[in-house]
Amino acid sequence: MDNENKTRLLAVDDEEDLCEILKFNLEAEGYEVDTANSGEEALEMDLTSYRLILLDVMMGGMSGFAVARKLKENPATKNIPIIFLTAKITENDKITGFNLGADDYISKPFSIREVLLRVRAVLRRSETHAAEETVEEPHTLEYKGLVVDLDRKTVIVDGEEVPFTKTEYGILCTLLEHPGRVFSRYDLIRHIWPTDVLVSDRTVDVNITRLRKKLGQYAGNITTRLGFGYYFDK
Structure with missing residues (x-):
């Protein structure tokens, strides 16, 4: 498949090995995947080109929550779906994440099958929502x-x-x-x-x-x- 026709994803995690695992398996499913090993690195990238971001919560330096807040404050990136990856999911963490506009959570350690299913589900919801927003009643x-x-x-x-x-x-x-x-x-x-x-x-x-x-x-x-x-x- 031509890269121009592939759905682009970004995986952000300070564990390089984990990023490579995500990249390998998601690309095997037909996605185009880039990686970043810190929130600061991610924010230097052209984030508007991605259809979904997998974002680790606990990273050295800027946390995933802080990155998400930056994304949602920017009109150009506020509608990009975010799936948080985290080894720690308390009720307060979930509330914080969803208040920041998270679309889903995946707890570590996770199975690749779970990641693939959740990515597919979030992308499907995002596409449906985008289609509904573009359908306007005639004036x-x-x-x-x-x-x-x-x-x-x-x-x-x-x-x-x-x-x-x-x-x-x-x-x-x-x-x-x-x-x-x-x-x-x-x-x-x-x-x-x-x-x-x-x-x-x-x-x-x-x-x-x-x-x-x-x-x-x-x-x-x-x-x-x-x-x-x-x-x-x-």
Whole structure:
């Protein structure tokens, strides 16, 4: 596999032999692994290039907790997952670590199989979280020169803001959000009007007529499917 396509990890531990063991076994699993033998050395590296950091807690000089604090204070590295490696796990240690943003703990001595499983699990959670953060709800509904601003609750028709009633706006959003889907009068009543308000089919038709008049050249996109209802035709 090309190194550019590999997931890069950093193992930080003042035990050089342990770093080499981690590097050998993680690279056998397809990861690209760098090592550092102190917190100070790690902080001199380009940490933004790593997808996960394995970080020893008890090191000579700067502790793993201090390194983690530095990472989380930096906007460029604050979202990098951290797995702490430690021979000493008291409840207070765990609380400190998790408060610093730790994603997991592995107690020494550990099996390589456990490390591989935990690394895989943390990376999977991290990828899922990143994907969720990038999925944003749309703030506009658009068709050519017809733009509905969902934040400001306004409708722009060919560059000009056109006033819509709340009901007309609701109908337009419902149809434009699901182009091609036919909504019966009952569907629109259920979507738009409060449940305690009695609305007739005629009321729906009147609002559709008003809506079309305000849409200018896009009036024809609000299409009637006889016997079924209305839909937005793109």
